[in-house]
Amino acid sequence: MSVVEELRRTLPAGRLLEDPAGYLHDEAVWAPHGKPIAVVRPHTAEEVQQVVRACVRHQVPVVPRGAGTGLSGGANAVDGGIVLSTEKMTAIREIDVAERLAVVEPGVVNDHLRAACAERGLWYPPDPASAPWSTIGGNVATNAGGLCCVKYGVTRDYVLGLQVVTGTGELVRLGRRTAKGVAGYDLTGLVVGSEGTLGVVTEVTVRLRPARRPERTVAGFFASLADAGRAVAAVSAAGLVPSALELIDRHTLAAVDAWKNMGLSAEADAVLLGRTDAPGEAGEAEAETMLACFTGAGATWAAVSSDVDEAEALFTARRLAYPALERLGRVLTEDVCVPRAAVPVMLEKIEHIGRRHDVHIANVAHAGDGNLHPLLIVRVGDADAEARAEDAFEAILDEAIALGGTVTGEHGVGLLKRDGLRRELAAPVLALHHAVKQALDPHGILNPGKVIETCAPQC
Amino acid sequence: MSVVEELRRTLPAGRLLEDPAGYLHDEAVWAPHGKPIAVVRPHTAEEVQQVVRACVRHQVPVVPRGAGTGLSGGANAVDGGIVLSTEKMTAIREIDVAERLAVVEPGVVNDHLRAACAERGLWYPPDPASAPWSTIGGNVATNAGGLCCVKYGVTRDYVLGLQVVTGTGELVRLGRRTAKGVAGYDLTGLVVGSEGTLGVVTEVTVRLRPARRPERTVAGFFASLADAGRAVAAVSAAGLVPSALELIDRHTLAAVDAWKNMGLSAEADAVLLGRTDAPGEAGEAEAETMLACFTGAGATWAAVSSDVDEAEALFTARRLAYPALERLGRVLTEDVCVPRAAVPVMLEKIEHIGRRHDVHIANVAHAGDGNLHPLLIVRVGDADAEARAEDAFEAILDEAIALGGTVTGEHGVGLLKRDGLRRELAAPVLALHHAVKQALDPHGILNPGKVIETCAPQC
Numbered sequence: 008m009s010v011v012e013e014l015r016r017t018l019p020a021g022r023l024l025e026d027p028a029g030y031l032h033d034e035a036v037w038a039p040h041g042k043p044i045a046v047v048r049p050h051t052a053e054e055v056q057q058v059v060r061a062c063v064r065h066q067v068p069v070v071p072r073g074a075g076t077g078l079s080g081g082a083n084a085v086d087g088g089i090v091l092s093t094e095k096m097t098a099i100r101e102i103d104v105a106e107r108l109a110v111v112e113p114g115v116v117n118d119h120l121r122a123a124c125a126e127r128g129l130w131y132p133p134d135p136a137s138a139p140w141s142t143i144g145g146n147v148a149t150n151a152g153g154l155c156c157v158k159y160g161v162t163r164d165y166v167l168g169l170q171v172v173t174g175t176g177e178l179v180r181l182g183r184r185t186a187k188g189v190a191g192y193d194l195t196g197l198v199v200g201s202e203g204t205l206g207v208v209t210e211v212t213v214r215l216r217p218a219r220r221p222e223r224t225v226a227g228f229f230a231s232l233a234d235a236g237r238a239v240a241a242v243s244a245a246g247l248v249p250s251a252l253e254l255i256d257r258h259t260l261a262a263v264d265a266w267k268n269m270g271l272s273a274e275a276d277a278v279l280l281g282r283t284d285a286p287g288e289a290g291e292a293e294a295e296t297m298l299a300c301f302t303g304a305g306a307t308w309a310a311v312s313s314d315v316d317e318a319e320a321l322f323t324a325r326r327l328a329y330p331a332l333e334r335l336g337r338v339l340t341e342d343v344c345v346p347r348a349a350v351p352v353m354l355e356k357i358e359h360i361g362r363r364h365d366v367h368i369a370n371v372a373h374a375g376d377g378n379l380h381p382l383l384i385v386r387v388g389d390a391d392a393e394a395r396a397e398d399a400f401e402a403i404l405d406e407a408i409a410l411g412g413t414v415t416g417e418h419g420v421g422l423l424k425r426d427g428l429r430r431e432l433a434a435p436v437l438a439l440h441h442a443v444k445q446a447l448d449p450h451g452i453l454n455p456g457k458v459i460e461t462c463a464p465q466c
Numbered sequence: 467m468s469v470v471e472e473l474r475r476t477l478p479a480g481r482l483l484e485d486p487a488g489y490l491h492d493e494a495v496w497a498p499h500g501k502p503i504a505v506v507r508p509h510t511a512e513e514v515q516q517v518v519r520a521c522v523r524h525q526v527p528v529v530p531r532g533a534g535t536g537l538s539g540g541a542n543a544v545d546g547g548i549v550l551s552t553e554k555m556t557a558i559r560e561i562d563v564a565e566r567l568a569v570v571e572p573g574v575v576n577d578h579l580r581a582a583c584a585e586r587g588l589w590y591p592p593d594p595a596s597a598p599w600s601t602i603g604g605n606v607a608t609n610a611g612g613l614c615c616v617k618y619g620v621t622r623d624y625v626l627g628l629q630v631v632t633g634t635g636e637l638v639r640l641g642r643r644t645a646k647g648v649a650g651y652d653l654t655g656l657v658v659g660s661e662g663t664l665g666v667v668t669e670v671t672v673r674l675r676p677a678r679r680p681e682r683t684v685a686g687f688f689a690s691l692a693d694a695g696r697a698v699a700a701v702s703a704a705g706l707v708p709s710a711l712e713l714i715d716r717h718t719l720a721a722v723d724a725w726k727n728m729g730l731s732a733e734a735d736a737v738l739l740g741r742t743d744a745p746g747e748a749g750e751a752e753a754e755t756m757l758a759c760f761t762g763a764g765a766t767w768a769a770v771s772s773d774v775d776e777a778e779a780l781f782t783a784r785r786l787a788y789p790a791l792e793r794l795g796r797v798l799t800e801d802v803c804v805p806r807a808a809v810p811v812m813l814e815k816i817e818h819i820g821r822r823h824d825v826h827i828a829n830v831a832h833a834g835d836g837n838l839h840p841l842l843i844v845r846v847g848d849a850d851a852e853a854r855a856e857d858a859f860e861a862i863l864d865e866a867i868a869l870g871g872t873v874t875g876e877h878g879v880g881l882l883k884r885d886g887l888r889r890e891l892a893a894p895v896l897a898l899h900h901a902v903k904q905a906l907d908p909h910g911i912l913n914p915g916k917v918i919e920t921c922a923p924q925c
Contacts, residue, residue: 443656
């Protein structure tokens with residue numbers, strides 16, 4: 008009996024989809040994907056375990072999938088494999104106000120969790136741009152970041168414990184519910200960011216914070232990226248830890264203008280948007296210091312706003328960046344992270360790579376933590392431009408590595424960054440990755456070929 | 467040629483000590499230790515690599531050791547093994563103000579790093595009680611906590627990258643220097659807290675924060691542990707995140723009084739010491755709210771102080787707890803962590819266990835994160851009392867597990883908590899530990915027998 012036949016007979020009705028349409032790939036442009044034999048949508052951890060056990064017995068790959076909003080191909084289907092979507096596991100099991108934690112199923116949408124926490128006066132910080140659609144399971148798999156992680160950290164910083172189906176089909180609990188704990192190896196942190204290659208997450212216990220205070224926004228227009236870069240450095244040197252510090256370059260501003268006619272690109276070559284959520288007078292003082300940093304670095308215009316609507320208007324260009332650029336063609340999203348002082352030089356290198364490869368590259372960046380998102384735009388159907396963009400993509404990874412950075416700040420390795428990872432990590436470190444993969448997935452069935460090759464490093 | 471002979475010939479002069487006195491064990495009372503064949507004190511990462519490679523070739527265990535201030539036996543010598551002390555590797559290589567990071571050798575004393583950071587307007591938060599003596603390497607090995615981690619997290623939260631000699635003798639870099647990064651598995655986090663069983667740390671890159679603001683201290687005297695526990699719960703429910711929240715019980719107060727005659731035990735059955743470092747008015751408001759929580763929970767006396775000397779005086783009893791109790795006998799230090807709401811009931815259980823096993827148990831606790839340090843005091847030379855204390859020690863672990871807690875909040879497993887760990891973790895999770903250990907230390911030479919048994923879980 009085939010694995011599909013077995014699952015059809017043993018799982019409750021409605022779990023199995025034999026038409027994989029809609030489950031073939033995530034949102035990574037140009038990442039290859041295979042042809043799966045089925046899609047399963049379990050409702051419980053026990054059903055997930057049942058699927059993984061069947062896959063172990065039949066030696067069939069299983070590709071865990073959240074909402075499919077990933078940008079590296081981590082959820083892309085594998086030939087002959089099963090796609091395991093956690094989209095039906097959407098219960099928020101518990102929000103414990105006293106312990107400041109929540110226990111959720113992996114299919115809970117990030118924004119839904121945040122809303123449920125807000126009702127209890129609590130806050131789940133990780134805020135990837137995909138928060139309205141992406142799920143906590145996917146966020147855990149990719150160790151997702153976002154705007155506020157410059158101050159509040161990334162998903163791994165909030166995951167206290169996990170329930171996981173292992174590569175041998177065991178259903179286990181890792182981590183803890185307590186504020187602290189050092190009982191054994193940090194297997195929880197190891198599974199976070201492992202993109203479904205070390206276990207299938209069936210439940211997540213996250214740490215929460217008290218509801219955050221209202222933010223003040225500081226906007227600055229700059230005549231050059233160099234000036235904006237100096238402003239970012241000045242903010243850091245002033246001892247500020249902003250709750251967001253975003254950069255938008257002139258290509259992005261022009262695309263937003265071409266769509267919404269906001270007149271931004273006529274006024275600035277780069278825009279910086281900072282935020283502070285320090286309370287009361289201290290927040291006022293931080294905003295004023297940030298303003299002084301912007302002005303001192305040569306901002307052509309800069310202002311503080313504590314009005315929510317006005318601040319939202321200032322962030323509009325940031326939010327519109329992707330859709331505005333997608334009007335121009337297909338967008339290949341980069342995700343390098345460099346030391347924050349290297350942001351201006353990295354942006355110059357990107358500009359240079361764009362010219363050299365004849366690729367239009369716009370940039371948005373989480374400037375406060377050096378995480379850049381160069382957006383490579385290619386006219387749909389232009390195969391030659393695609394090839395040039397792929398070359399530019401790899402060239403950007405090399406420059407990031409050369410500057411002491413990393414090929415992926417928050418999107419994950421998936422398929423698109425696998426070659427980059429091999430260039431970033433020394434051979435013995437890649438060998439450690441293979442050893443860990445072999446230890447936790449001895450049958451090699453968990454999302455094979457993602458993050459690292461499925462065979463030994465030399466192959 | 468024996469491994470000692472080989473190291474004597476190949477290492478520079480002065481690295482090898484054949485008399486292991488002073489290197490046999492850490493500060494864990496009653497943890498067994500073996501008889502090592504030598505002690506090496508390398509000066510460089512390459513010398514560490516040389517030692518590990520020799521140990522691989524000769525199949526000789528190597529026990530990494532920091533300052534020996536550990537409380538679980540993690541640094542205890544192993545029969546026929548080599549103790550590798552990192553005490554000579556004391557360079558602070560770099561403090562980068564713009565990137566807010568420091569690169570240090572493992573032998574740097576915690577307080578030395580903190581002082582060097584302070585000179586640059588920066589702060590390294592992890593503050594174990596051992597900070598004047600313990601080293602960053604040891605802090606990394608145990609994932610050390612401290613007073614301020616209730617707000618600022620533990621060592622793992624600050625380790626960006628490591629240089630490590632692996633179990634196969636490779637010298638590798640793990641992690642990154644950037645603020646964010648998801649390139650591959652979190653091997654850095656895996657090595658942190660692994661107590662020298664997965665690699666020997668030769669360099670540590672830590673994230674820093676801007677210098678902290680002055681703290682306000684809130685002290686409260688309570689007529690019962692239950693009242694103090696209610697005050698802790700009220701602080702959490704009020705949405706406060708104190709920068710410290712310490713509890714001292716009457717047994718500890720009595721010991722301090724017996725030594726220093728401070729008159730505390732006549733006034734209170736439990737003392738709570740809270741701190742806030744929120745800035746300006748917000749800090750004032752937080753201190754007042756904390757005071758209201760203390761008073762509302764029935765404090766017999768409570769007050770806020772922003773005077774440094776006065777605050778230090780209030781914390782004197784906390785600092786004197788260990789030496790005061792050591793005057794009464796040998797002190798076996800526990801380190802359980804429970805959900806913070808369970809602190810009062812856990813303290814009751816401890817009291818009960820003390821009575822049942824006829825063991826004198828005092829308590830200090832990082833109450834804000836549920837991390838309790840019951841201190842079991844036994845008259846020196848009283849073998850029967852020792853046996854009773856060991857039973858009480860295990861009984862406390864069981865109660866912590868039963869309350870949803872963990873056997874170790876911040877001290878590590880070492881030898882003393884190895885049995886407790888086996889009771890806390892499910893068999894398949896222990897099997898994952900063994901698989902990871904086997905993957906990263908295939909020769910089984912790295913601190914064997916610590917954290918987990920060296921043979922398979924069933925043995």
